[in-house]
Amino acid sequence: xxFLLVGGVCFVTTTVINYALKLTVLHDKPVTxxxxxxxxxxxxxxxxxxxxxxxxxxxxxxxxxxALFFSVSAIGIALNSLPLAVSRYVLDLRVPEVSxxxxxxxxxxxxxxxxxxxxxxxxxxxxxxxxxxxSGVRPRTRVPRARRGPRSALVRHESEVQDLSPDLPRDPFx
Numbered sequence: 001x002x003f004l005l006v007g008g009v010c011f012v013t014t015t016v017i018n019y020a021l022k023l024t025v026l027h028d029k030p031v032t033x034x035x036x037x038x039x040x041x042x043x044x045x046x047x048x049x050x051x052x053x054x055x056x057x058x059x060x061x062x063x064x065x066x067a068l069f070f071s072v073s074a075i076g077i078a079l080n081s082l083p084l085a086v087s088r089y090v091l092d093l094r095v096p097e098v099s100x101x102x103x104x105x106x107x108x109x110x111x112x113x114x115x116x117x118x119x120x121x122x123x124x125x126x127x128x129x130x131x132x133x134x135s136g137v138r139p140r141t142r143v144p145r146a147r148r149g150p151r152s153a154l155v156r157h158e159s160e161v162q163d164l165s166p167d168l169p170r171d172p173f174x
Contacts, residue, residue, distance in 0.1 A: 003127075006048040007120055010041040015112055017041070022107075031085050034111045038080050038119075042073040054132040065131055072126040080119040084111030 017037035026033040046069050087093045087110035094103050 002052055003049070003054075003124060006045060006052065009048065010045045011112075011116055013044055014038055014041040014116070018112070030088060030107055030111070031081050034084055034115070035077055035081050038077045042070070042077065045073070046070070049127065049132075054127065068131045069127070072123060072131055075126070076119040076123045079122055080115040081111070083114040083118065086110065 014034075014037045017040055018034050021033035021036055022030055026036070046066070050065070050069070084107060087106050091106075092098075093106035093110075098106070
C-alpha cells in the first residue's frame with residue numbers, strides 16, 4: 001500500500017509537470033516533456049520509497065542502493081515513455097492526422113496511464129528484487145503504539161515507589 005501511495009504522489013507530480021512543460025516550453029516535444037517530468041518524479045520517488053515504503057528493506061550500502069534505484073528507474077522512464085512514442089510516431093495520433101482533443105486523449109492514455117502502469121509494475125518487481133532485496137534489515141524507528149500519547153509515562157502506585165527506595169522512611173499511614 002505504501003508503494004502505491006508513493007506512486008500516486010509521483011503520478012500527480014509527473015502529470016502536473018508533464019502538462020506544465022507540454023503546454024509551455026516543450027509543446028512540440030511531448031515525449032521529452034514526459035521524460036523530464038518522470039525524472040523529477042523519480043527523485044521524489046527515491047526519497048519517499050527509501051524512507052517510507054521500503055524503510056525496513058535494504059541490505060546494501062546507500063550509494064550502491066541509490067545507483068541501483070536510479071538504474072532501475074532509468075529503465076522505468078524508458079518504459080513509461082515508450083507507449084507515448086508509439087502513439088505519437090508509429091500510430092500517428094497527432095495533429096494534423098487527428099484532431100487536437102484526440103491527440104491529447106491519446107497522449108494521456110498512452111503516456112500517463114499505460115506508460116505509468118507498465119513502469120510501475122516493472123519498478124515494484126525490480127525494487128524488491130534488486131534495490132531493496134532483504135526484508136527487515138533496517139530497524140523500525142517508529143515508537144510502538146503502546147508508548148505513545150499522554151498516558152505513555154510509566155505510572156507506579158505509591159506502594160511500589162516506597163518498595164523501590166528502602167532507605168527512605170515508610171509512611172505508616174499509607
